[in-house]
Amino acid sequence: MSTLADRRYLKMNGLGNEIVVIDLRGGRAEISPAEARAVAGQGESRFDQLMAIHDPVTAGTDARLLIYNTDGSRSGACGNGTRCVAWAMMEDAAVSRGTIRAEGTLALESEAGLLEVTRRGPLSFTVDMGPPRLRWDEIPLAEPFADTRAIELQVGPIDDPVLHTPSVVSMGNPHAIFWVEDPDAYDLARLGPMLENHPIFPERANISLAAVRSRDHIVLRVWERGAGLTRACGSAACAALVAAARKRLTGREATVTLPGGDLRIAWREEDGHVLMTGPVELEHDGVLAPALFSAAEAAAG
Numbered sequence: 001m002s003t004l005a006d007r008r009y010l011k012m013n014g015l016g017n018e019i020v021v022i023d024l025r026g027g028r029a030e031i032s033p034a035e036a037r038a039v040a041g042q043g044e045s046r047f048d049q050l051m052a053i054h055d056p057v058t059a060g061t062d063a064r065l066l067i068y069n070t071d072g073s074r075s076g077a078c079g080n081g082t083r084c085v086a087w088a089m090m091e092d093a094a095v096s097r098g099t100i101r102a103e104g105t106l107a108l109e110s111e112a113g114l115l116e117v118t119r120r121g122p123l124s125f126t127v128d129m130g131p132p133r134l135r136w137d138e139i140p141l142a143e144p145f146a147d148t149r150a151i152e153l154q155v156g157p158i159d160d161p162v163l164h165t166p167s168v169v170s171m172g173n174p175h176a177i178f179w180v181e182d183p184d185a186y187d188l189a190r191l192g193p194m195l196e197n198h199p200i201f202p203e204r205a206n207i208s209l210a211a212v213r214s215r216d217h218i219v220l221r222v223w224e225r226g227a228g229l230t231r232a233c234g235s236a237a238c239a240a241l242v243a244a245a246r247k248r249l250t251g252r253e254a255t256v257t258l259p260g261g262d263l264r265i266a267w268r269e270e271d272g273h274v275l276m277t278g279p280v281e282l283e284h285d286g287v288l289a290p291a292l293f294s295a296a297e298a299a300a301g
C-alpha cells in the first residue's frame with residue numbers, strides 16, 4: 001500500500017495555480033512519479049504542483065520541499081506553491097503542529113536552494129526566490145550562448161519571428177520568455193509543448209509569452225513544463241521581470257499580471273535576489289483514498 005494512502009492533503013491555489021500540499025515529515029518516504037500522477041489524476045486532488053513537506057536537512061531551516069508537476073516530474077522551484085506551504089505551516093492546525101503564527105518567516109530548502117518566506121498578511125506572503133541564474137549552462141541550454149538576454153532558436157514550423165528570440169533565465173527551474181505585443185493572440189496550448197521540448201532545452205523549459213505594458217507592468221501567459229497551461233506561475237513572473245530589466249524594458253520592480261491575477265516582483269539591487277509577493281487560498285482539505293494508488297502501483301510493477 002502506498003505511503004500516501006489515507007494521508008491528509010490540502011488543496012490550495014496561488015492566483016489559480018493549483019497546488020496540493022502534503023506533510024511527509026516524520027521520516028516518510030519520497031513520493032514516486034507514479035504516486036504523484038495518481039494524486040494529480042483525481043478530480044478533488046488535481047494539481048499543477050504537489051508540494052511535499054519533508055524533515056529539514058540543513059540546520060536552521062524549517063523544512064525541505066520536494067516539488068512535483070502533474071506529469072510526475074520534479075521542479076527545483078515553485079513560487080506560488082511555496083507561498084501555499086508557508087500558509088499551511090503557519091496557519092493549518094495539523095501542519096503547523098499547534099504553533100499557528102500570524103507573522104514571521106520560514107526558511108524552506110528546495111532542490112534549487114533556500115527559499116525564505118515572510119508573512120505579509122492573513123493570505124499574503126513574500127518569497128525570496130534567491131538570485132536568477134543567467135549563464136547558458138546554468139539554465140541549462142544544450143549549447144553555449146554568450147548573451148542569454150536573447151538567444152536564436154531554430155523553430156521550423158513557427159513562422160512568427162518574435163518566437164525565435166526568447167530570453168532565457170533559471171529561477172531554480174528553466175524559463176524561456178518570448179516578447180510579444182499581445183500574449184492572448186497566440187495559441188499557447190499548441191506552441192507550448194513544441195517549445196517546452198525544443199532540443200535547446202535539455203531539461204525542457206517553462207514557456208512564457210510576455211508583453212511589457214509599461215516600465216512597471218508586464219502581462220504574462222505561461223505554458224508550464226510538466227503541467228501545461230496554468231492560471232499563474234510565480235517563478236515565470238520572476239524570470240520575466242529579470243529578463244525585462246536586463247533588456248531595459250522595465251525597472252527592477254514590476255507588477256506581473258497573469259490570467260489568475262497579479263504578483264508584485266522586485267529584483268533587489270543589493271544582493272541580486274528576486275522577491276515575489278502574492279496571495280494564497282485554501283480550497284479544501286481531504287484524505288487521499290487508497291484506491292487512488294492501486295493503478296499507480298500496478299503500473300510501477
Ligand SMILES: N[C@@H](CCC[C@H](N)C(=O)O)C(=O)O
Binds near residue numbers: 074077079225233236
Ligand atoms: N507554478 C510554479 C512553477 C512550477 C514548476 C514548473 N512547472 C517546472 O517544472 O519548472 C511557480 O509558481 O513557480
